[in-house]
Amino acid sequence: MVALFNGRDGEWQAEIVEAGKRGGTLRCVNQSALLQMPPDLWLIFAPIKKARTDFIVEKATEMGAARILPVMTEYTNAGRVQVDRLQAHAVEAAEQCGGTYVPRVEAPVKFRVLMDQWAPERRIMFCDEALAGASGRLPEVRGPWAILIGPEGGFSDAERTRLHKADYADAVTLGPRILRADTAAVAAMTLWQQSLGDWA
Numbered sequence: 429m430v431a432l433f434n435g436r437d438g439e440w441q442a443e444i445v446e447a448g449k450r451g452g453t454l455r456c457v458n459q460s461a462l463l464q465m466p467p468d469l470w471l472i473f474a475p476i477k478k479a480r481t482d483f484i485v486e487k488a489t490e491m492g493a494a495r496i497l498p499v500m501t502e503y504t505n506a507g508r509v510q511v512d513r514l515q516a517h518a519v520e521a522a523e524q525c526g527g528t529y530v531p532r533v534e535a536p537v538k539f540r541v542l543m544d545q546w547a548p549e550r551r552i553m554f555c556d557e558a559l560a561g562a563s564g565r566l567p568e569v570r571g572p573w574a575i576l577i578g579p580e581g582g583f584s585d586a587e588r589t590r591l592h593k594a595d596y597a598d599a600v601t602l603g604p605r606i607l608r609a610d611t612a613a614v615a616a617m618t619l620w621q622q623s624l625g626d627w628a
């Protein structure tokens with residue numbers, strides 16, 4: 429028997445009917461877990477080095493992101509983003525943590541385009557390194573959210589100004605130390621899950 433999941437129908441135990449070098453046939457026998465949807469939380473992050481970007485996608489899946497969006501900011505200096513590879517990492521991470529849902533990894537989008545097209549019903553938890561050491565909390569507003577993590581070089585002044593002006597964005601601090609982007613992604617998801625997500 430093998431366990432199958434496709435991100436829509438929960439997990440199923442299946443038996444192998446036929447196995448060949450190029451493909452095979454499985455028969456679903458019984459459902460072993462229901463589909464468990466994550467909270468309505470997206471992770472938006474500026475890609476960094478390959479291994480660390482892989483880490484962000486893996487941890488975002490484990491932590492319960494519903495969608496993962498790479499964003500190209502002014503100071504993003506990553507090479508080509510291989511969305512298929514990242515999607516495969518999300519599948520592996522879901523398998524590893526017993527999840528039945530796989531977040532979709534989107535193609536990278538420019539920061540300006542992301543902001544121009546943003547639907548304001550979804551709040552943005554804007555992790556602003558310029559607030560390191562300041563006080564401030566995530567507002568207790570339920571509903572759809574996205575976490576935004578900048579690149580190694582941080583946000584540009586123009587990006588920061590635009591985010592601070594947006595009514596739907598809440599600038600937050602992740603403590604007194606400047607964290608690496610991959611650490612910041614995990615820390616921000618922990619904070620959000622603890623106060624507004626499915627840990628709360």
Ligand code: SAM
Nearest residue numbers: 555556557560577578581582601602606607612
């Ligand atoms: N080069 C930037 C600097 O020295 O100020 C640091 C950028 S940091 C490596 C990458 C991203 O992690 C930031 O853009 C921000 O989104 C997040 N981040 C890291 N530490 C943070 C903190 N203490 N508070 C809020 N966000 C933080």
